[in-house]
Amino acid sequence: MIEVNNLHKSFGKLKVLKGITEKIEESEVVCVIGPSGSGKSTFLRCLNLLETPTSGDIWIDGEKVTDPKVDINKIREEVGMVFQRFNLFPHMTALKNIALAPMKVRGLPEKEAYDRSRDLLKKVGLEDKADVYPNSLSGGQQQRVAIARALAMRPKVMLFDEPTSALDPEMVGEVLNVMKDLAKEGMTMIVVTHEMGFAREVGNRVLFMDDGIIVEKGTPQEIFYNAQNERTKSFLSKIL
Amino acid sequence: MSLLASYLQHAIAVFPSLLRGAVITIEVTTFAIFFGLILGTIAAFGKLSKRSVFKIPSSIYVDFIRGTPLFVQILIFYYGIPGLINGLTGEVFRIDPIIAGIAVCSINSGAYNAEIVRAGIKSVDRGQMEAARSLGMTERQSMKEVIMPQAVRLIIPPLGNEFIALLKDSSLLAVISVHELSKNGMLYVSKTFAAFPAYISVAFVYLALTMGISRVLNYIERRLGVSDRSE
Ligand SMILES: Nc1ncnc2c1ncn2[C@@H]1O[C@H](COP(=O)(O)OP(=O)(O)OP(=O)(O)O)[C@@H](O)[C@H]1O
Ligand SMILES: [Mg+2]
Numbered sequence: 423m424i425e426v427n428n429l430h431k432s433f434g435k436l437k438v439l440k441g442i443t444e445k446i447e448e449s450e451v452v453c454v455i456g457p458s459g460s461g462k463s464t465f466l467r468c469l470n471l472l473e474t475p476t477s478g479d480i481w482i483d484g485e486k487v488t489d490p491k492v493d494i495n496k497i498r499e500e501v502g503m504v505f506q507r508f509n510l511f512p513h514m515t516a517l518k519n520i521a522l523a524p525m526k527v528r529g530l531p532e533k534e535a536y537d538r539s540r541d542l543l544k545k546v547g548l549e550d551k552a553d554v555y556p557n558s559l560s561g562g563q564q565q566r567v568a569i570a571r572a573l574a575m576r577p578k579v580m581l582f583d584e585p586t587s588a589l590d591p592e593m594v595g596e597v598l599n600v601m602k603d604l605a606k607e608g609m610t611m612i613v614v615t616h617e618m619g620f621a622r623e624v625g626n627r628v629l630f631m632d633d634g635i636i637v638e639k640g641t642p643q644e645i646f647y648n649a650q651n652e653r654t655k656s657f658l659s660k661i662l
Numbered sequence: 663m664s665l666l667a668s669y670l671q672h673a674i675a676v677f678p679s680l681l682r683g684a685v686i687t688i689e690v691t692t693f694a695i696f697f698g699l700i701l702g703t704i705a706a707f708g709k710l711s712k713r714s715v716f717k718i719p720s721s722i723y724v725d726f727i728r729g730t731p732l733f734v735q736i737l738i739f740y741y742g743i744p745g746l747i748n749g750l751t752g753e754v755f756r757i758d759p760i761i762a763g764i765a766v767c768s769i770n771s772g773a774y775n776a777e778i779v780r781a782g783i784k785s786v787d788r789g790q791m792e793a794a795r796s797l798g799m800t801e802r803q804s805m806k807e808v809i810m811p812q813a814v815r816l817i818i819p820p821l822g823n824e825f826i827a828l829l830k831d832s833s834l835l836a837v838i839s840v841h842e843l844s845k846n847g848m849l850y851v852s853k854t855f856a857a858f859p860a861y862i863s864v865a866f867v868y869l870a871l872t873m874g875i876s877r878v879l880n881y882i883e884r885r886l887g888v889s890d891r892s893e
Contacts, residue, residue, distance in 0.1 A: 470796055499798035509793035513811045522807060523797035568793075575797055 423448040423610050424469065424579060429478035431464055438464045440634035442478070449608040453621040453642070456631035457657055462614045465631065466581045469612070470501040483578050499527060502572030506584040508564040510556040510571070516543065517552040520571045527575065535574075542570035546600050562593030566600050573604075580604065582613040616661055618646060630654045672859035676850045680867050683846035687871065690760065690842060691829045694767035698828070699821075701768060702775025709780050720776065727773030732766070733834050739766045740838040763835040763842075771828045778824060782817035783809060815886055822879035826872050833868075843867055 424446040431439040438461045446452050454462050467473040469480060471487060471494050480487040487497050511519050520539035524530040530538070543549045546566035556564055565585055572580060582601065586594040598620050605611055605624040615621065621628055621642045628645040630638045630653075638651040646662075649655045708720025727735065740762045747755040786809050794804035836845035847864035851857045 472792055472796060495798045495800055498796055501796075503793075503796040505789060505793065507789055509787070509789035511790065511793070511808050511812075523794075523799055526803050526807060527798040571797070 423450070423483060424612075425479075425481040426469075427479045429465070429468060429480065430476045431461070431468055431473060432476045438634055439468070439475075442634075442636055444629065444636060444639075446610065446612065448610055450626045451605045451609075451611045451613065451624050453625040453628045454612065454614045454631060455616060455621075455628060455645075455657070455661075456637075460631045461634045462631055463583050466503070466583050466612060466614060469579075469581060470498050470503055472503075495527070499575055500578045502575060502577035502580045504565070504568050504572055504580065504582045504585050506588050508556070508561070508568045508588070510564055510568055512556050515553050515555055516548065516559065516567045519556070519567060520574045523571070524574050538574060539570070542573055543567070545573075545603075546570045547596070560593060561589045562596045565589065565593075565597045569597075569600055569604075579610045579612070582611065582615065584614050584616075586615065586617060618642075618662070622646065630657065632657070669856070669859040672850075672854065672856040673863045675854075676847065676856075676860045676863050679846045679850060680843060680863055683841060683843035684867050684871065686760065686840065686842040687829065687832055690763050690767060690832050690835065690840065691825070693764045694771050694828055694832070695825050697764070697768035698771030698775050701772025702779055705772060705776035706779035706783065709776065710783060724773045724776050727770055728777070732770050732831050733837070735770055736763075736766050736834055736838060739769075759835070759838045759840045762838060763832070763840045767828060767832055767835075770831075771824060774824050774827075775821065778820045779813075779817055781820075782813040785816055786812045818879070818883055818886060822875070822883075825879070826875055829871055829875065830868060 424444075426442050426444045429439055429442040430437070442465060454465065456462050464473055468475045469482070469487070475488055478488065482497065482501060485497065485500075486492065510516075511522070514522065517536060517539050520542055521530075521532075521535040524535045524538060525532060540549065540552060543552055546569060548563055548566055548570075551559060551563060551567070556567070559567065569580075569585075585601070586597050589597065594617070598617060601611070601613070601620065602624050613620070613625075625642045627639060628642050629636050630645060630649075630651070632653050638645065638649060638654045645654065646658065649658060705720040705723055708716040709724065711717050711720075740757065740759065744755040744757055747753070790808050790812065791804055794808040795801070799807070832842060833844040835842055836848060839845065841849075843864055847860050851860045854860070
């Protein structure tokens with residue numbers, strides 16, 4: 423589903439990604455962990471070209487994303503992204519937030535777009551919040567709307583960049599539950615998260631990134647309980 | 663006759679010509695707001711553009727206008743440029759003072775508007791553009807649907823101040839004989855020497871006009887505020 427080959431990304435002189443090679447199968451849920459500044463966000467952002475890779479190749483669903491001739495917007499239609507800080511559109515109701523892209527990008531008629539949005543709100547347990555503006559929603563509710571918004575484009579892959587780390591602890595569960603449901607439905611997901619419970623329950627694999635490379639990877643069991651690499655062990659000892 | 667009574671008489675006598683002047687002032691200001699907004703928006707996007715063909719001319723325009731006095735810009739536009747054309751082609755070139763006034767005020771106001779519009783767009787959180795783009799929306803769609811509606815609310819109040827400044831600054835057009843409010847006051851004084859009552863009357867007419875604009879702007883801000891549930 424996703425193939426990354428020797429991906430490099432620099433910001434000026436700063437080398438952030440130093441050769442990432444990874445293959446992610448359809449319906450796989452891959453969790454990415456690693457210290458701050460190790461390049462986790464940059465890696466995700468390269469996958470939907472919010473950052474332009476410096477070198478290396480990425481294929482998503484057979485499409486070569488890093489081909490200079492590729493239609494970036496077409497790629498992004500297939501790759502949903504959920505941000506740490508939600509980034510809902512504050513001047514639109516929850517429903518409109520979800521319906522906007524299907525209408526503008528996919529050209530869906532208004533009624534259909536709103537019907538789809540209502541279904542998605544229901545799916546994330548917020549059918550009663552359709553006409554509410556983001557600032558009247560709790561963080562957890564905002565993030566669930568943001569997930570619904572990304573799903574409205576019917577993406578083949580979902581990227582999550584620390585979706586729960588801006589949330590109060592009591593709201594983390596509701597967001598993770600939505601993500602678990604999504605995983606069970608077979609969505610291909612890459613999740614930057616330090617939620618070990620989530621990684622263990624639905625994660626197929628865990629990648630540990632440090633200093634711009636994938637230092638170690640394996641099943642959640644292998645990484646969390648039987649890490650081989652010293653850097654992985656020292657990182658885990660800090661977060662556990 | 664007491665001084666006060668004589669001042670009152672002058673104030674009444676000057677009033678009709680001040681009203682005629684006010685009409686010109688409003689006319690010039692309205693056109694300059696309109697064209698200044700267009701110029702300002704273009705220059706703002708020019709300055710925000712990554713491409714230097716748009717960026718450099720926009721920056722030069724904004725810096726030149728903001729770095730020089732309106733008074734001098736008026737002189738350049740009304741006397742300097744026709745003189746230059748005359749020198750180059752040998753033909754006499756005249757420009758209507760009101761047209762010249764509207765043009766200079768538009769160009770001047772456009773530079774200030776550009777900075778206001780640019781600042782408004784830039785102060786919308788970067789994550790908004792990223793979210794819109796990550797959904798597959800084009801840059802243009804994201805601007806129109808997501809960024810501008812949020813930027814407009816930040817832009818309107820300083821833009822309002824700019825309009826008020828423009829209305830007051832249009833008094834400088836007296837120097838090129840545009841018969842606007844101040845010029846008509848000056849003409850009255852040159853005939854009657856009643857400087858105090860005439861210029862006080864001029865000032866009060868400006869005050870009435872700026873208060874009028876403020877009211878309209880407040881109304882617009884309130885209207886926008888109602889639909890704004892984001893803050
Ligand atoms: N647009 C940018 N311009 C310059 N440097 C950047 C940019 N984006 C990220 N960086 C730098 O790249 C490095 C990696 O950043 P990145 O956000 O990918 O790390 P991360 O692993 O997601 O960290 P965190 O856990 O704090 O989110 C950091 O040093 C950061 O300062
Ligand atoms: Mg990050």
